[in-house]
Amino acid sequence: MSAHPSALELRRLLAGEAVGDAPAAHLATCELCAAKVQGFRDEQRDFEREVPFERFATGVERKAKPPVRRAVSIGIAIAAMFAGAFFTQLMMRPDPTTNRVKGGASVDFVVAGGGGQRQAVGEPEALSAGERVRLGLTAGVFRYAVVVSVDETGTVTPIYFENTQSLVISGTGWLPDSLEFTGHGLERMVVVLSQTPLELDAVMRAAKTSYDAAHGDPSKMRELELPGEQFQRTFLKP
Amino acid sequence: MPKPVLSVVDGGQRGGRAWLEELYSKYGGTVYSRCRYLLKSSSAAEDAMQDVFAKAMINERHFRREASPLTWLLKIATHHCLNQLRGEKAAWHDQYEQQQVVRGEAHGGASMLEARDLVHKALKAFDLETQLAVVHYYLDEMTLEEVAAMLERSVPTIRKRLRTFAEQTSISLREDVGALT
Numbered sequence: 001m002s003a004h005p006s007a008l009e010l011r012r013l014l015a016g017e018a019v020g021d022a023p024a025a026h027l028a029t030c031e032l033c034a035a036k037v038q039g040f041r042d043e044q045r046d047f048e049r050e051v052p053f054e055r056f057a058t059g060v061e062r063k064a065k066p067p068v069r070r071a072v073s074i075g076i077a078i079a080a081m082f083a084g085a086f087f088t089q090l091m092m093r094p095d096p097t098t099n100r101v102k103g104g105a106s107v108d109f110v111v112a113g114g115g116g117q118r119q120a121v122g123e124p125e126a127l128s129a130g131e132r133v134r135l136g137l138t139a140g141v142f143r144y145a146v147v148v149s150v151d152e153t154g155t156v157t158p159i160y161f162e163n164t165q166s167l168v169i170s171g172t173g174w175l176p177d178s179l180e181f182t183g184h185g186l187e188r189m190v191v192v193l194s195q196t197p198l199e200l201d202a203v204m205r206a207a208k209t210s211y212d213a214a215h216g217d218p219s220k221m222r223e224l225e226l227p228g229e230q231f232q233r234t235f236l237k238p
Numbered sequence: 239m240p241k242p243v244l245s246v247v248d249g250g251q252r253g254g255r256a257w258l259e260e261l262y263s264k265y266g267g268t269v270y271s272r273c274r275y276l277l278k279s280s281s282a283a284e285d286a287m288q289d290v291f292a293k294a295m296i297n298e299r300h301f302r303r304e305a306s307p308l309t310w311l312l313k314i315a316t317h318h319c320l321n322q323l324r325g326e327k328a329a330w331h332d333q334y335e336q337q338q339v340v341r342g343e344a345h346g347g348a349s350m351l352e353a354r355d356l357v358h359k360a361l362k363a364f365d366l367e368t369q370l371a372v373v374h375y376y377l378d379e380m381t382l383e384e385v386a387a388m389l390e391r392s393v394p395t396i397r398k399r400l401r402t403f404a405e406q407t408s409i410s411l412r413e414d415v416g417a418l419t
Binding site: 006007008011012015016017018040043044045046047048050051053056057059060061062063064152153154155182183184185186212215216217 | 306379384
């Protein structure tokens with residue numbers, strides 16, 4: 001083993017994080033490590049020269065808006081009419097891409113944007129810039145639904161829930177608003193239908209466990225260990 | 239039951255520019271450097287870096303409780319960039335000619351600089367988990383145990399991945415992996 005602190009320890013020391021006394025004592029007497037730390041300082045100086053704080057902050061704040069944005073361009077009345085028309089069509093001519101399960105329940109992942117509307121059938125389903133996802137549900141025998149998403153870094157985002165539990169559903173309809181994902185890469189949406197309400201924390205933990213079991217690849221996530229029926233779809237963000 | 243002496247409380251006022259400025263000054267250079275090392279493009283690195291800090295803002299309560307915010311940021315940055323590269327496979331192959339000079343950050347100066355480049359070139363042939371282990375092991379100089387803890391895998395699993403990488407690339411491992419059998 002090297003007697004030198006690791007690069008990570010030196011960086012943490014420089015950032016003022018607690019790393020114990022040994023790295024600091026070593027640094028005071030080691031020219032190699034001192035040079036390395038100076039390199040880190042130069043790196044920060046170059047960064048500040050290249051990326052001014054204002055640009056950094058503006059970019060971060062823009063991206064830190066909730067990971068799933070609700071689109072607001074469509075009025076509620078128009079959206080309701082649109083939803084009604086769509087589901088009428090579904091009932092008249094069942095779409096083979098609809099996810100159906102025992103108990104008459106189904107979930108439709110519908111993508112809409114500049115190029116019209118389509119069922120999400122890809123695995124993953126590639127999204128173009130500005131495209132949104134809408135979820136249509138037929139409750140069947142189920143009374144509760146909760147929806148979360150998981151991105152490539154394992155961040156689990158609650159999307160549809162009520163207080164800290166599943167939301168109540170009945171009949172057939174759209175979940176409110178459409179969803180536009182931020183960032184890049186894969187995002188896995190998980191819909192869990194159940195006959196009793198599920199705690200959101202438990203759902204998020206189960207999603208993280210499934211993500212870990214998939215070795216960090218959301219598209220390979222298996223069914224969450226939860227009661228009820230599930231529907232999953234992976235989206236590739238633009 | 240007796241009341242605990244200490245309890246975790248929320249960090250008070252959320253985010254804001256002052257908090258962002260602190261992150262920028264303490265960690266900006268490190269995260270940007272990691273993104274640029276992996277993505278080999280200043281503009282892509284800046285975009286990725288913003289994504290990483292945005293995740294810190296979104297998960298602010300969790301982030302503030304991290305024992306080492308820097309370690310958390312580097313983990314997220316590495317994962318984010320490697321995933322981005324997986325989606326843009328060509329990026330691994332063709333960008334060396336326009337590669338920017340990377341400042342050596344490890345002992346050994348020029349030779350270690352070459353090792354960093356070799357590591358980057360070799361990464362593309364491996365799965366994501368091996369890539370993550372390799373980056374944290376070689377660049378952050380984390381120990382086998384630290385890498386295993388960070389990736390929530392067993393030490394033998396990480397050792398096996400690092401050895402496979404070393405065998406297939408002829409990039410040597412430190413004694414901590416070689417000695418542990």
